[in-house]
Amino acid sequence: MSELKGNLLVAQSGGPTSVINASLAGVVEEAGKHVCIEEIYGGLNGIYGILKEDLIDFNEETNKTISGLKNAPAAALGTCRYKIDFKKNPQRAQTDINRLFEIFEAHNIRYFFYIGGNDSQDTSAKIHGLAVQRGYEMRVIGVPKTIDNDLPHTDHTPGYGSVIKYNAVTTLEIATDVSSMATDDGSCCIIEVMGRSAGWIAAGTALAKQYPDDPPHIILIPEIPFNQFTFLNRVREVVDKKGYCIVVVGEGLKDENGDEIGADKDNLDAFGHPVLSGAAEKLKDIVQDNLKLKTRTVKLGYAQRAAAHIASQTDIDEAYACGQKAVKSAVDGNSGFMVKLVRRSSEPYEWTTDLHPLIEVANVEHFVPREWMTEDGYLPNEKFMRYARPLVKGEPTVPFVHGIPRYAELAKIRVHKKLDTYNI
Amino acid sequence: MSELKGNLLVAQSGGPTSVINASLAGVVEEAGKHVCIEEIYGGLNGIYGILKEDLIDFNEETNKTISGLKNAPAAALGTCRYKIDFKKNPQRAQTDINRLFEIFEAHNIRYFFYIGGNDSQDTSAKIHGLAVQRGYEMRVIGVPKTIDNDLPHTDHTPGYGSVIKYNAVTTLEIATDVSSMATDDGSCCIIEVMGRSAGWIAAGTALAKQYPDDPPHIILIPEIPFNQFTFLNRVREVVDKKGYCIVVVGEGLKDENGDEIGADKDNLDAFGHPVLSGAAEKLKDIVQDNLKLKTRTVKLGYAQRAAAHIASQTDIDEAYACGQKAVKSAVDGNSGFMVKLVRRSSEPYEWTTDLHPLIEVANVEHFVPREWMTEDGYLPNEKFMRYARPLVKGEPTVPFVHGIPRYAELAKIRVHKKLDTYNI
Numbered sequence: 001m002s003e004l005k006g007n008l009l010v011a012q013s014g015g016p017t018s019v020i021n022a023s024l025a026g027v028v029e030e031a032g033k034h035v036c037i038e039e040i041y042g043g044l045n046g047i048y049g050i051l052k053e054d055l056i057d058f059n060e061e062t063n064k065t066i067s068g069l070k071n072a073p074a075a076a077l078g079t080c081r082y083k084i085d086f087k088k089n090p091q092r093a094q095t096d097i098n099r100l101f102e103i104f105e106a107h108n109i110r111y112f113f114y115i116g117g118n119d120s121q122d123t124s125a126k127i128h129g130l131a132v133q134r135g136y137e138m139r140v141i142g143v144p145k146t147i148d149n150d151l152p153h154t155d156h157t158p159g160y161g162s163v164i165k166y167n168a169v170t171t172l173e174i175a176t177d178v179s180s181m182a183t184d185d186g187s188c189c190i191i192e193v194m195g196r197s198a199g200w201i202a203a204g205t206a207l208a209k210q211y212p213d214d215p216p217h218i219i220l221i222p223e224i225p226f227n228q229f230t231f232l233n234r235v236r237e238v239v240d241k242k243g244y245c246i247v248v249v250g251e252g253l254k255d256e257n258g259d260e261i262g263a264d265k266d267n268l269d270a271f272g273h274p275v276l277s278g279a280a281e282k283l284k285d286i287v288q289d290n291l292k293l294k295t296r297t298v299k300l301g302y303a304q305r306a307a308a309h310i311a312s313q314t315d316i317d318e319a320y321a322c323g324q325k326a327v328k329s330a331v332d333g334n335s336g337f338m339v340k341l342v343r344r345s346s347e348p349y350e351w352t353t354d355l356h357p358l359i360e361v362a363n364v365e366h367f368v369p370r371e372w373m374t375e376d377g378y379l380p381n382e383k384f385m386r387y388a389r390p391l392v393k394g395e396p397t398v399p400f401v402h403g404i405p406r407y408a409e410l411a412k413i414r415v416h417k418k419l420d421t422y423n424i
Numbered sequence: 425m426s427e428l429k430g431n432l433l434v435a436q437s438g439g440p441t442s443v444i445n446a447s448l449a450g451v452v453e454e455a456g457k458h459v460c461i462e463e464i465y466g467g468l469n470g471i472y473g474i475l476k477e478d479l480i481d482f483n484e485e486t487n488k489t490i491s492g493l494k495n496a497p498a499a500a501l502g503t504c505r506y507k508i509d510f511k512k513n514p515q516r517a518q519t520d521i522n523r524l525f526e527i528f529e530a531h532n533i534r535y536f537f538y539i540g541g542n543d544s545q546d547t548s549a550k551i552h553g554l555a556v557q558r559g560y561e562m563r564v565i566g567v568p569k570t571i572d573n574d575l576p577h578t579d580h581t582p583g584y585g586s587v588i589k590y591n592a593v594t595t596l597e598i599a600t601d602v603s604s605m606a607t608d609d610g611s612c613c614i615i616e617v618m619g620r621s622a623g624w625i626a627a628g629t630a631l632a633k634q635y636p637d638d639p640p641h642i643i644l645i646p647e648i649p650f651n652q653f654t655f656l657n658r659v660r661e662v663v664d665k666k667g668y669c670i671v672v673v674g675e676g677l678k679d680e681n682g683d684e685i686g687a688d689k690d691n692l693d694a695f696g697h698p699v700l701s702g703a704a705e706k707l708k709d710i711v712q713d714n715l716k717l718k719t720r721t722v723k724l725g726y727a728q729r730a731a732a733h734i735a736s737q738t739d740i741d742e743a744y745a746c747g748q749k750a751v752k753s754a755v756d757g758n759s760g761f762m763v764k765l766v767r768r769s770s771e772p773y774e775w776t777t778d779l780h781p782l783i784e785v786a787n788v789e790h791f792v793p794r795e796w797m798t799e800d801g802y803l804p805n806e807k808f809m810r811y812a813r814p815l816v817k818g819e820p821t822v823p824f825v826h827g828i829p830r831y832a833e834l835a836k837i838r839v840h841k842k843l844d845t846y847n848i
Binding site for chain 2: 015016045048049072073074075076077078079080081082165168169170172173174176177178179180181182183184189207208210296297298299300301302303305306307308309310312314389392393394395398400402403404405406407424
């Protein structure tokens with residue numbers, strides 16, 4: 001290992017989580033401890049803003065703000081869904097890459113940390129590979145982040161513990177409400193949660209259960225094809241027994257042909273994924289039409305990934321540690337890795353951080369194992385519960401002012417631009 | 425005043441709130457202090473369960489459970505939407521009333537407290553009137569409860585402070601998320617909240633604002649007819665300036681003909697009100713079709729009225745005091761009143777409880793005054809803010825166990841039935 005002197009650039013990408021800023025705080029606070037790191041810059045709106053040379057100077061931020069990031073939702077630096085895509089548009093991608101390295105050189109960036117999910121780890125892998133190829137000495141480490149928990153090789157992703165905590169608490173509270181309204185006519189409530197094609201988030205709402213018969217009664221995950229007949233039978237069974245039925249559905253639930261039941265195929269996001277938004281409404285129609293049962297839906301949407309007021313302290317601590325680990329590893333001479341969380345024990349819960357080659361992480365999705373669900377596929381079993389339970393523990397101190405949280409915000413003092421304007 | 429010896433019956437009705445159980449705790453704990461009150465019974469599922477003689481004995485509950493009710497969401501006794509309706513079905517109503525008085529007599533009920541909203545106060549008013557008419561000595565006091573804040577004569581209703589706290593926090597968190605995702609293409613997020621034909625809940629999300637330009641940028645309340653043209657102009661204006669726009673819409677928003685834009689007229693509830701569920705989706709179509717703007721919706725549904733984990737301590741205290749006041753007033757000889765909250769001062773916030781004749785409360789709706797909204801009608805003004813600010817203050821201690829709240833639940837030990845079965 002050789003000491004590398006120079007500046008640090010950190011940025012955030014993809015959908016925010018409740019703890020993506022805790023990782024940012026980990027990077028910035030750890031960086032302050034190493035003399036080889038001279039300036040600490042943040043890129044606004046991920047790669048998108050870096051290409052436009054929109055950088056901010058963390059030395060202009062107060063310690064209080066940096067520390068407050070541990071409890072602040074959303075991406076404090078701003079985020080983006082912009083992708084450097086060599087397959088779709090090789091010419092554009094090459095121009096973007098050239099521009100990125102002009103930026104790195106102009107600002108003497110020698111440490112680059114990208115906090116993000118699947119697509120962002122892919123971007124980090126490319127940047128690392130090209131830095132090596134171009135002979136530009138820079139250490140690149142990806143910091144994992146996604147509520148979806150679909151990154152491979154890490155035990156789980158920072159952001160996951162908080163989203164399932166919020167969703168489990170919300171499911172518990174909704175179920176208590178619906179149960180208290182249940183008289184003889186019966187009712188059904190369908191709660192739609194995020195997670196794209198992975199069922200991790202939906203499965204996590206099982207933490208609302210204190211006893212096996214407690215709600216949620218049915219959890220539909222995208223990994224297990226939806227069967228209308230057995231689903232309706234199960235709803236009927238639960239309503240006959242309890243007077244009401246709470247169903248949780250992952251937005252990416254698929255039918256037996258592999259088509260998403262709630263997909264809006266006319267509406268694609270920047271990565272070409274269809275926007276998923278209608279699974280609960282679709283199921284409501286199915287239940288009402290077939291069982292003549294009063295059915296309501298809840299769609300928590302962005303609320304679930306931004307609910308810092310009920311984040312998991314374990315998740316915050318892990319996200320922060322991932323940011324620290326990235327900086328320590330880079331200073332130690334590593335590049336081309338993603339930080340991962342390693343579980344040493346579930347009971348008592350013990351964990352640590354380690355590194356994994358970026359190239360093995362990028363664009364690989366990690367799903368809920370079939371053997372972590374009950375035989376009929378309608379609930380997670382004890383294997384999943386043992387995995388998920390420790391991740392939601394601990395309550396953070398929320399900065400309330402007159403009853404409303406006042407979350408830390410960056411002052412965002414810009415770094416002086418050195419290059420010409422770049423059009424995206 | 426004459427001392428009246430006998431038993432107490434308390435029940436809950438209508439949609440739950442985060443603090444309806446705090447009022448119940450206030451009734452039960454206060455009742456324990458008066459020797460004239462012999463047994464303390466709870467009616468399960470409101471009038472519906474009382475007609476079936478489904479009563480529980482509060483003396484069988486632990487003090488810990490009763491105290492825990494202050495922080496427990498939903499209706500601990502269960503609730504109903506059953507109405508004794510002399511207009512629609514006078515014969516049925518008469519039979520129900522006769523049965524109710526048989527129950528009261530069989531169990532020597534001399535104190536009757538009904539915790540509920542508009543329709544429930546109407547029920548209490550009828551029971552009081554008929555008790556007087558029949559010469560059955562019983563003291564009847566209504567305890568106000570509704571997230572909708574649409575009861576007249578009371579400064580606000582218990583339940584309102586907590587729902588606007590949760591909704592304001594959620595709006596703040598969602599807005600921070602959407603804002604951090606905003607790059608040059610712009611986006612819109614529409615959050616649908618409850619409130620039926622009153623805009624109190626929607627207006628309350630303005631508490632998310634620290635500065636005037638902060639989100640939410642547009643709040644659509646049912647009291648002000650929706651104008652598509654000026655609405656779209658406003659969305660465009662905000663997106664041009666900020667890169668994103670946060671819209672909050674009350675579920676009962678009406679067009680210029682007075683028709684609810686999100687009403688599902690094929691789907692009526694037990695009181696004949698149409699189920700409202702589509703305002704945000706409708707607005708999303710309008711925004712996407714006209715402005716070609718990426719638009720997402722959030723529908724918090726039951727989550728907002730059950731979110732005890734972020735209730736307002738002020739609201740809990742007031743709800744509890746309303747329950748206490750009901751018992752004290754009845755012991756003092758009053759009957760035929762609803763407890764109301766009286767504001768003595770907004771800054772500093774000072775309040776007390778008083779009584780109001782039930783007959784003046786029942787079936788009267790209370791709306792957001794036009795002069796509490798800005799001239800263009802898209803945001804509440806300082807008059808509203810001064811009213812709403814004190815109601816959300818204070819954070820309760822939530823009973824977390826391993827990261828998930830464990831709310832108090834009644835053991836519900838049944839009172840021995842003395843009458844024949846009654847079919848509803």
